[in-house]
Amino acid sequence: MGSVIGTSVKRREDPDLITGKGKFTDDLALPGMLHASIVRSPHAHARIRSVDTSRAAAAAGVVAVYTGQDIADSEAGGVVPVGWLLPNLKTPAHPILAVDTVRYVGDGIAVVVAEGRYQARDAAELVAVDYEPLDAAVDAKGATAEGQPQVHEEAPGNVAFDWDLGDKTAVDAAFEGAAHVASIDLRNSRIVPFAIEPRAALASYDPEKGLTLRMTSQNPHVHRLLMSLASIDLPEHKIRVIAPEVGGGFGSKIHHYPDEAIASWCAMRIGRPVKWTATRSETNMTDAHGRDHVTHAEMALDGDGKILGFRVETYAAMGAYLSTFAPCVPTYLHGTLMSGQYDMPAIHIRVIGTFTNTAPVDAVRGAGRPEATFLIERLMDLAALETGLDPTEVRRRNFVPADAFPYQTQVALAYDSGDYETALDKALDKAGYAELRAEQQKRRDAGDSKLLGIGVCAYIEACGIAPSAVVGALGAQAGLYESAKVRVHPTGTVTVFSGSSAHGQGHLTTFAQIVSDRLGVPLENVDVVEGDTGEIPFGMGTYGSRSAAVGGSAIAKSLDKIIAKGAKIAAHLLEASESDLEFADNAWSVKGSPDKSVAWGDVCLQAYLAHNIPEGIEPGLEETTFYDPANFTYPFGTHIGVVEVDSETGEVEILRYIAVDDCGEQINPMIVEGQVHGGIAYGVGQALWEEAVYDDHGQLLTSTLLDYALPKAHQLPSFELDHTITPCPHNPLGVKGIGEAGTIASPATITNAVIDALAPYGVRHLDMPLEPEKLWRAMHSGEDA
Amino acid sequence: MYPADFDYVRATSAQEAVDLLAQNADSVLLAGGHSLIPMLKLRLTHPARLIDIGRVDEIRGVCEKDSTLRVGSLTTHNEIASSEIVQSQCRFLAEAAGKIGDPQVRNKGTIGGNIAHADPASDLPAVLVAVGATVHLLGPDGNRSIAAGDFFTGLLTTAKAPGEIITEIEIPACCEEGFGCAYLKVEHPASGYAVCGAAARVKMDGGTCAAASLAFNGVTPVVFNAWSDGSPLAGGPADDAAIDAAIDELAIDEPMGDIHASGEYRVALARAYGKRALKAARDRS
């Protein structure tokens, strides 16, 4: 209707944020507020013999010190539960403070609450814990070996689950007749999500009104639900969770952690507000990490390079406890993506989830889909080597053709729409692929010490999560719809209450664009409210690139209901038949006689005056929708990376990065580009530098930013972006989602480029991160260093 | 990241700082705070008192006197990197200072704090050693000076006594006719400090090398001075082959390593970047 959709409206949230007016959880203070500091285990695995809190309790400013036993002895549930169940899943309890055993470095043991933040931290050092250290199981696959330390008694062999999907018999048969087999053993490195704002909670309690918890949340209603079900002793309606400004999440603020529950428990026990804010080191130790897979996979191809079958076995670390959605990530967000952009006739994947004495692992930006894309796209390059085809040609021969949609894969998902070859061609064109290959050949012939590498990655993702009945059948303990209440005020201005919960994505802008577009009201007349269980009917929150597709669609549906009700009032006022009316330019008019019309504002006012509205119509103009998507959405695209590797030192420079993404319709192209930029940087970080490293004893060697290597702006090139638009056929906006695309594509893109550069050395695969020393060793392994 | 309790006092002159240090042995000087404050926050150090010298202007700034450069210890990395005098008289010091951390670090961190802290991965030590700088100190017994080559004695340790303050760094001018210098750095992927920083200085006399010096940051626990008693290049042509041969003969023992770069790899980097830095210095001469 309007034209504001598809325009790069400037982000309305930015002026406050860039002038420092944004209020994050740690910026907030309440009268009488206390500060909590959590005593954490320095051991990866140990029995707690005793905890002596007496010195801490006597320290200056200390109000209380509590241990795991205090919580266990209280009426509170005292645990954080897992929210996704798989068949035969082992679900050992995860107490919010450990009682007798600690299972990773950072596991909480006690909490000190003091008048001042520094006092709390000082006193935390005085809590004396007598540990009996135990051996630790650290490796995702190694943890299952005979004789390994057991993380939980209930999970023999440290196996949390053993899951599979696809047709093993068909795959075995496919390999029988294969002309080529490409195989790979890889480790998808463990990463820390690293939102710039550490997790924080400010809990205040009133025996009459209940608990108000302001916290860093991507999904306040989910936090409220889990808090009341399992962690503290309060019914759901007596808890209000508010997410103030949230400084990034990348998945880490989806999950329900012990710390926010501990702050709440303390506030209830003491009767004064309690704030807890993670230090950067705590963030590093305790935010749920991502990835950590050990995978073996094989792909069978015929003589023309057509894929016949694909088999995968992955060991996926769960860490010490099952985090909120942990079991779903390597299974339904990874196993179901194994077809990639390709028409694969037979697929089988087995995933073994394992307990290790490390921080829990859960959804981190892309969640499962970067791991799937990495595996498939590495194997496509190896398939190119096996078959002698160009990497782009082997992909092209296997693409699901544009006329084959909807396309049913062999791993449960049915792709909604796509046109993979067009995106590939656009990216190749933009890159000047043939010229790049010619330049590469020239350098190789000349023995140039600057090795040129070209990497291609054709990715698919499943987002817009997700049809509730489907995910319910797969083990989700929640529905994955979204709610939107649209309130039109008597003067015609609009407030939207959305169950999505932005933490950097720009919903105040994009959601207002949807309203402005459908109703024809100016943007400044639209407000968007999110992140408060006290104001919003219900919400599943923001993650999995779902907010435009699910949250935005819920808004669109509510707007349609508003327009439908408005039409009844307008018809009454115009004494015309409703079916003769059309709604355009912010007014209803009789088709064919535009002078017979009634303006938006008049209808809104009349809805609230109710002096003259049709019989049977209620006053007011407010509509709520719970939108449950019909399917996932399937964004896709092709990314191309061009790198230069210094053959003397192994240093990598990214010369160019080309991304062609298809996220369906774009509400705000500038915000789309911003999401792509951040996403690419995130994935390049994993490809080249980032890794959370535990030693054999379970000590986290990368506990500060002196060791954990985040990407920095000066290490990245200026990205060259383009897009195609293949609308989503099953939601009212035609949108698919863009929050994770960059992160899903870029690890494989950059890795493929680096390995391509090293081809003259016979290198076929190296695990991320591709640090210079690793490349140097690969190139110089035959020589004396 | 909350430091333990400490007292704070501000000194208004170098002498006052020395007097305050003498009063209380458990005191440390605070300059830019960009090494000290992280240590406090990680609780790796617990001094009873900080003596802030951040506003002692008498030890801040760059000037040129009698063909030497004098850099006050409180001069920030950014002031050094953007000083025209340093750029023209000691180009590789400006280069090294410009490669430290990020703009915020360069706007606060000081040369005195950098060398007093003596992190082997920091960027200034190799330049000061290669250029033959002198460190001036003020202590309870008055002034004294130490050659940069003798100042750095080990990992995070120097020849400075605890009661002394660094006042000034004196640098012989090295960019006149015939001199060339260069600082090349491989950044640590996480911290941004030097995994290998090569500081080279060459003096050419027509086609012949009159003198050459070379030192490395980041490779060994204390700055590595490649040729403390005379460069093998001196008296020869300093062409690529000569430089390559000289570096290939260099023995670098007991290198440091971490999860991102092992000692063996750092030595390989030192060889590669030693050659590159010398060639760049020669080409600038």
Ligand SMILES: Cc1cc2nc3c(=O)[nH]c(=O)nc-3n(C[C@H](O)[C@H](O)[C@H](O)COP(=O)(O)OP(=O)(O)OC[C@H]3O[C@@H](n4cnc5c(N)ncnc54)[C@H](O)[C@@H]3O)c2cc1C
């Ligand atoms: C994020 C970050 C990145 C960094 N990256 C780099 C890098 O890439 N390369 C690099 O070289 N450095 C780097 N640094 C360190 C930076 O250069 C520091 O500024 C410098 O090492 C210390 O200088 P300062 O003035 O901040 O000293 P402070 O932190 O104030 O003091 C450091 C020590 O020196 C002592 N001290 C200070 N001044 C004097 C003096 N005049 N006399 C005697 N003792 C004194 C103090 O008592 C203290 O023990 C980085 C720092 C940070 C925080």
